[in-house]
Amino acid sequence: MRWITARRRHPAAGYAIVLLTLVAIGLGYAALTGAGSPASASAPAPGQQQIARGQEIFARNCASCHGLEAQGTAVAPSLIGVGAAAVDFQVSTGRMPAAEQGPENVRKPPVLDTSQTLEVAGYIASLAGGPAIPSPEQVSTAGADVAVGQELFIANCAQCHNFVGAGGALTYGKFAPALTQATPTQIYEAMLTGPEAMPVFNDTTMTPMNKRDIIAYVTATRTEANPGGFSLGRIGPVTEGLVAFLGLLLFMVVAALWITAKQGKPREHE
Numbered sequence: 001m002r003w004i005t006a007r008r009r010h011p012a013a014g015y016a017i018v019l020l021t022l023v024a025i026g027l028g029y030a031a032l033t034g035a036g037s038p039a040s041a042s043a044p045a046p047g048q049q050q051i052a053r054g055q056e057i058f059a060r061n062c063a064s065c066h067g068l069e070a071q072g073t074a075v076a077p078s079l080i081g082v083g084a085a086a087v088d089f090q091v092s093t094g095r096m097p098a099a100e101q102g103p104e105n106v107r108k109p110p111v112l113d114t115s116q117t118l119e120v121a122g123y124i125a126s127l128a129g130g131p132a133i134p135s136p137e138q139v140s141t142a143g144a145d146v147a148v149g150q151e152l153f154i155a156n157c158a159q160c161h162n163f164v165g166a167g168g169a170l171t172y173g174k175f176a177p178a179l180t181q182a183t184p185t186q187i188y189e190a191m192l193t194g195p196e197a198m199p200v201f202n203d204t205t206m207t208p209m210n211k212r213d214i215i216a217y218v219t220a221t222r223t224e225a226n227p228g229g230f231s232l233g234r235i236g237p238v239t240e241g242l243v244a245f246l247g248l249l250l251f252m253v254v255a256a257l258w259i260t261a262k263q264g265k266p267r268e269h270e
């Protein structure tokens, strides 16, 4: 520690500390944003190894209800031919693995992580194909028409999910959830696979372009309906605010150092 004491009063010491702080903030921010970014959502073609891992995860988490070969049992349907899209939808929304004795299968924090989900999805797809997980391009809303999406939503979805996607009660005590949390991929997968009481909207009844229009509408109403202020699910503004705050703090520190550095020295002519 002696060398610090010796160098503490060096004119460059203050600047060195500022520089270190800057690097620390940079690294911290990178860690923060890096952790939240979804590891490439596109599913690579599953290899044998991935399928084998998927089968293991399935045996541990799913087979008790769906059967060891995913053939179905008295308590849960067969998953032969449901496709990777159905598995990804059910598992990424936390619906599956279902609770042994839960009420309805509602959206929950997912139990499996992204790579485990893709492995199980790859395993189920390896049994008998079925709808694949849509690629990021397939769910992109670039060039989609929000007005068309609204018309399609009113005609096809609103009777269950309400006009603003707020959700609503169905007959038989079932409930269509609000669409405020589903990601574009999950919205696409829901249409493709028709979970529970929801009908399937395959590519003939609803073209891929129209699916993207609907996704654009659902996500647009979401931003409009948000009156601003804190929303816990939206990490964006929080980190932006944090960066602005830290930037300001750093500026003030540098300014303070600069002001004190000038003290005692004769003011040079500029």
Ligand code: HEC
Binding pocket: 058, 061, 062, 063, 064, 065, 066, 075, 076, 077, 079, 082, 086, 087, 090, 091, 096, 097, 098, 099, 100, 101, 105, 112, 120, 193, 194, 195, 196
């Ligand atoms: C406690 C029993 C239980 C467990 C454990 C369970 N499921 Fe299910 N699963 C069900 C039931 C019941 C249904 C049908 C009702 C529904 O769709 O909500 C279902 C439906 C599904 C569907 C929809 C099928 C379709 O036709 O679209 C998929 C996909 C699925 N499960 C995958 C999984 C996966 C993957 C796991 C393991 C990670 C798993 N499940 C664990 C009970 C279970």
Ligand code: HEC
Binding pocket: 093, 095, 105, 106, 107, 153, 156, 157, 158, 159, 160, 161, 170, 174, 175, 176, 177, 178, 179, 180, 181, 182, 186, 187, 188, 190, 191, 195, 196, 197, 198, 199, 201, 214
């Ligand atoms: C007959 C009623 C019905 C119709 C019509 C319907 N849905 Fe659904 N939808 C449901 C039900 C019920 C669920 C919940 C399924 C479950 O929990 O297993 C659901 C779930 C969803 C989810 C998952 C939400 C989440 O956050 O987990 C999305 C997204 C969705 N629907 C989109 C749509 C879109 C888009 C349309 C129109 C193209 C549509 N739905 C039409 C009944 C319906």
